[in-house]
Amino acid sequence: MERVLGFIAEYQWGIYAVLGLILIFYIRRALVARRDGARSIFRLEQEQARARYGRSATMAAIVLLCMVAVFVASNPLVPTAVETTPEPTATVTSGPLAAPTLTPTPPPATITPTATATQPRPTPPARPSATPEVVITNTPGVRPAACPDPNIRILSPGMNQVVTGNFPIRGTANLDNFEYYKIEIGQGRDPAQWTVVGQLHYSPVSGGVLETLNSGAYPPGTYTLRLVVVDRTGNYPAPCLVTITVQR
Secondary structure (H helix, E strand, O other): OHHHHHHHHHOHHHHHHHHHHHHHHHHHHHHHHHHHHHHOOOHHHHHHHHHHHHHHHHHHHHHHHHHHHHHHHHOOOOOOOOOOOOOOEEEOOOOOOOOOEEEOOOOOOOOOOOOOOOOOOOOOOOOOOOOOOEEEEOOOOOEOOOOOEOOEEEEEOOEOEEEEEEEEEEEEEOOOOEEEEEEEEEEOOOOOOOEEEEEEEOOOEEEEEEEEEEHHHOOOEEEEEEEEEEEOOOOOOOOEEEEEEEOO
16 A cells, blocks of 8 residues: 555656546536537437536546545645653652652543443334325236337336326337437327436336336326336437326
8 A cells, every 4th residue: 555655656747637638528528418418409419419428527537536536645634643751750759868759740631531331222113104195007908018129118117007107117228239218108099299207218228117207297098108228329219109188
């Protein structure tokens, strides 16, 4: 550890220079991504620009933290302990040819605290937390969504499923060169406009919860859910669609 600290202290200016160049690179990349997102008129390109901006800003923050760590490692703050020694006191003995004798003053006694055992308080039983009720009603003729790609699938709810309240959307979103996926909702069986449910997700999912939809935020009726998975090149295969019915 001392060798590492000595190396950092000796070459700290060179390390600052390298980290500074990396910091400038990521700041410039974040500014370019922000500019591209502002100039783009396509929603998908705007989402990709925001994703690049977020990654660049994160890397810039990490590099800045590294520079702070180098400064702290090369300029350690070591407190100096001041040791005090008790001064001896002189004692004069009366009598002929009495020589003074030095009697050292004993250091103050150290008081060691005695641990006292305390009876631990019993922990009250945890109350079960209330969870919102999720209702998914089987409707005659319900069948799984027919998705063109097995890696882009909505497993639940199924086609023409009747749902109420908050319900999880389960499925698979996992491609080669995966970048992110999103769940969108539109009104009717052939929506003219789509809205993103929740936010973009940058971790693939296989047979798990993709998103949670609060159906109470939508008027009763027929809606279509769409799963879109985007790769690192900005392309995306045919999405998976499923039609549901929202009831109160």
